[in-house]
Amino acid sequence: MPDSMKTLSSKELVDEVKPILERFRPERAALIPILQQVQAKLGYLPREAMLETAHFLDIPASTIYGVATFFNEFRFVPLGRRPVKVCMGTACHMRGGELVMEALERELEIKVGEVTPDGEYSLDRVACIGCCVMAPVVVIGEEIHPRMTPFKVEEMLAITRQDNTQAGPPE
């Protein structure tokens, strides 16, 4: 079971973060790599992880939060078990990416940035995954779905719902 599926207590979260911190020297340049590894493990940056990192690097927690919120990669709520990312790069936009996003919002009944109540899907936008020739693209888990249309969204979701192999930790 992926780590992000369990509800971890504060103490458990700290225990998850400690082995990551041990890989680093306590210097400022380690901050972003630490946050990236924490997120790779937990799927998001819990408050406890940021506090623990602040303690380890001996810099104010507010500074850590400032850096984390600056970058698009970091999130502060857990991902869904099947994270859905819609590419909003130029080529995807010009080929109807916005309509695909609307179709996903409609089908999943959530807005971009949210997670379905059952924790199954999260819906996010990404700036560009560099697959412009397949535009518009949607990424579910690790799998890239090329040349999407609003109408194909329903079918794609139906297939991923059946296919358990795509559910996995957001490593």
Added chain:
Amino acid sequence: MTFDEIQQQALSEWETLQQKTRILVGTATCGRAAGALGVVEAFEKELSRQQADATVIKVGCLGLCYAEPLVVIMKPEEFSVCYGNVTPDLVPRLVEGYILDDDPCLELALGTFEIGEDGAPFIPELPRFELERRLILRRCGYIDPEDINQYIATGGYSSLRKALQMTPEDIVAEVDRSGLRGRGGAGFPTGKKWRLCREAEEQPKYVVCNADEGDPGAFMDRDLLESDPHAAIEGMIIAGYAMSASQGYIYVRSEYPLAVSRFRLALEQAQARGLLGANILGSGFSFSIEVALGAGAFVCGETTALINSIEGRRGMPRVTPPYPTESGLWQKPTLLNNVKTFAAVPLIIERGADWYAGIGTDSSKGTAVFALAGKVAHTGLVEAPMGTTLRELVEDIGGGVPGDKQFKAVQIGGPSGGCLPESLSDTPVDFDSLREAGSMMGSGGMIVLDENNCMVDAARYFLDFIQKESCGKCTMCRLGTKQLLDILTDITSGKGRMEDLDLLMELAEDIKSGSLCGLGRTAPNPILTTLRYFRDEYEAHILEHRCPALVCKDLIAYYIIPEKCDRACEHCVLACPAEAIHSDEKRIKVIDQTKCTKCGSCEEVCPPEYNAVIRVSPPTSVPGYEAE
């Protein structure tokens, strides 16, 4: 091992490989998205089933992304053939036909696959290769990026050996003489930058490679790192030697996991052969490279913002001067170049500055690498000499706009660039001509737009992007871009006023002069170029509430032409997510405009033989329209 021994070993492996039948499968990210890994698996299965002797090699990207998955079959003593759009079910035929027998299955082939003078593969049957000249990309799609020996066997790392026998000053002079300009976008002369950093007195110095390809719509750096990672590494080591630096960093977007893992593997392999690390090739010079992962911020493509990010800070630009060549990473002299700039360095060392300076135009030397995408038939990665015209790139190399649509504009340089109209398509592509036309080279993203793209919507898209990515340091960029976006949103929703156009121009100038970094200074470019070349579209939105390209949602309506609708067909009724379509008494489908969400599903599913669903603008032009 000495370099000669390393090279000898690589060459003998390479020659053994040439005597076998090889199957090259393109497995860069674009190939994978199209299903290349399934094709690899199918080949491996089929080879063992039919007991055929051949080696499958996972190569990078040949640049013909539109035809992915791409496969090349190379047989000793026979033609090498390139196949496009290969699916696993075609694999048994290819194995039986060309690997076991002599039938090259030409009906499936794009053409033959040959290696040209520069060592780059080309397909003589495809006209695009007459205009292209692959130098930086010459190994992409030809060698296995995960095998350093294939890089060495094709001439790799011999420039490093040559450079280590030169003095650092001679290397800087050579790069300077070549006329190479930075491939990150601004086109600063590379030799000048190297000299400034070389002459800076403080120690230590750092070499940083910028692979933070944040321009949405560009993928050259990703492809290069995925297909030929050692080219950038070799260039960085040479730069390190020329700067007397011992530490290098590469800053890569974390959105590119395959590029990151291939680059890391390449670093390990180079280290294991003594090409990187302590005492490189016995020269006494030591250099190591660390990977820093970007965390998703467009502004970090800007030199000083990138440096802040490596230091573990918010990626906000610093005030310059002092420039990074004097005070960069940890306030030490830092040489920062783009991946493609570093990848060009081994070529210049190998073949000489004069050779390089002989390619391209007077002020822009060498080749330009473009990611061609959008409304163009042959999307992919292109490398052509500087000075090639936009028309040649779009029509001859890209195969033009598909589906009888009219080529309207080309967007170059991403959010900092501009949209140039079809009428300017004889503009040569070089740093200065593009700047004169109001755009810029940028990192090399090139998106083709056709008559179905709205230029106001395009400008709005870029402003939306820029406004979200503005780091917030400079007031004009932070608040000004928001105002620009609001005005454009008004225009695209039919609430614009003519005086807004003057306000856009005025604000654009203020943002340009009131921003510190390149992001802010170029942020208004998409608006300025579209206003300059497509003012009539802005006016149609404002004065007639009409979107000529039928894109802006608030200004269009979907309509089913009764004469074209087929009574027995219910595709649109079933597809409509809003249940806005019903059949009338004659079983002709009608859209309820009050329920319609304008998602376009009906237009998508209406069978092409009927083609009954159309878009109209303004919405009031729908027959029987009643205002809500």
